[in-house]
Amino acid sequence: MTQMDSVFKSDVCNNNTSSRAFHAYCIGTQKSGTHSIAGLFQPRYHSAHEPEHYPLIELLLANQPVNQINEQLTKRDQDLSLELESSNILSFFIESLVSEFTEAKFILTIRDCYSWLDSCLNHQLNAQRTEEMAFWWRYRDFCFRQEAFQHAAQEKTLAEHNLYTLDGYLSYWQSINQKILATIPPERLLIVRTVEIEASIDKIAQFLPIPVETLNPSRSHLYKAQKKFNLLWQIDRDFLEQKVEFYCRPFMAQYFPEVQQMNDVLGGDAKEMKK
Structure with missing residues (x-):
């Protein structure tokens, strides 16, 4: 996706930060709905999903000093002049965004860890490991800490499909949400x-605040998985639930108290998920 593909200019806004109707960021984990949030604001507002993602990921992986990161984020904001930027990548820069843009507001999209994990696996299995996609896989290696964890026997299906460990996925889910909150x-x-x-x-x-009629509910369900693979049902269930208890339970109890186990959101049989 190019920057022109992902940026939609407002009919009431130009490329000047002083003329923004509001300034907001949508952050959260991958596959949590950041794409859909960006869609809500299109085409009325200057909104984008993951614009200039390559230099942003390069900035993240370069591990630069905070003052240099802040300078680059400030220049980036001036160049883009967005009213709403929605990006899971920006979750790693949340301290800088909060301190540098003191008038900005933030929307956190949060998804229960079970359906989130299922969506992540489906998305990555649908993604090709081509040279063109190599940069995104470098980012995923960083997010899911490829070097830090080894696959256990109970999750061998993840290794067989060249995916990450439950420790990698669920520690990412926990750390991103915890850091933002x-x-x-x-x-x-x-x-x-x-x-x-x-x-x-x-x-x-009401939060921003803007007129509700300027939002576009028809774009609130964007970027659904092309195909579902049902890999979660091939992982030892007790092993999966133990990992959820270790990494995710405090946040799940607070934001998804109705979800006590995988069956509560995904059902107990993979056959039920095939459509």
């Missing part, structure tokens, strides 16, 4: 559950 002041943060994005349009409009 610990960093952003409550008055600047709106938490939206992925399954409730469309139902949260009024709340989003």
Whole structure:
């Protein structure tokens, strides 16, 4: 996706940060709905999903000093002049965004760890390991800590499909959500559950604040998986639930108290998921 593909210019806004109707970021894990949030604001507002992602990932992987990161993020913001930028990559820069853009507000999209993990696996299995996609796989190696964990026997299907470990996936889910919630002041943060994005349009409009009729609910379900592979059902269930308890249970209890186990959101049989 090019920058021109992902940026939609507003009919009420030009490329000048002083003329923005509002300034907001949508952050969260991969596959949590950041694409759909960007869609809500199109075409009325200057909104983008993961614009200039290559230099942003390069900045992340370069591990530069904080002052240099802040300078580059500030220049990037001035160049893009977005009202809403939605990007899971920006979650790694949350401290800088909060400190450098003191008037900005933040929308966190949060998804239960089971359906999130299922979506991640499906997305990565649908993604080809081509030379063109190599940069994204470098980013995934960073997110899911490829060098830090080894596959256990109970999750051998993940190794067989050249995917990451449960430790890698679930520690990422936990750390991103924890970091965002610990960093952003409550008055600047709106938490939206992925399954409730469309139902949260009024709340989003009030939070920014903008007229609710300027949002576009028809674009609230973007970027669904091309094909489902049902790999979660091939992982030892007790092993999976133990990993969820270790990494995810505190946040699950707070934001998804109705979800006690995988069956509560995905069902107990992979056959039920095939459509």
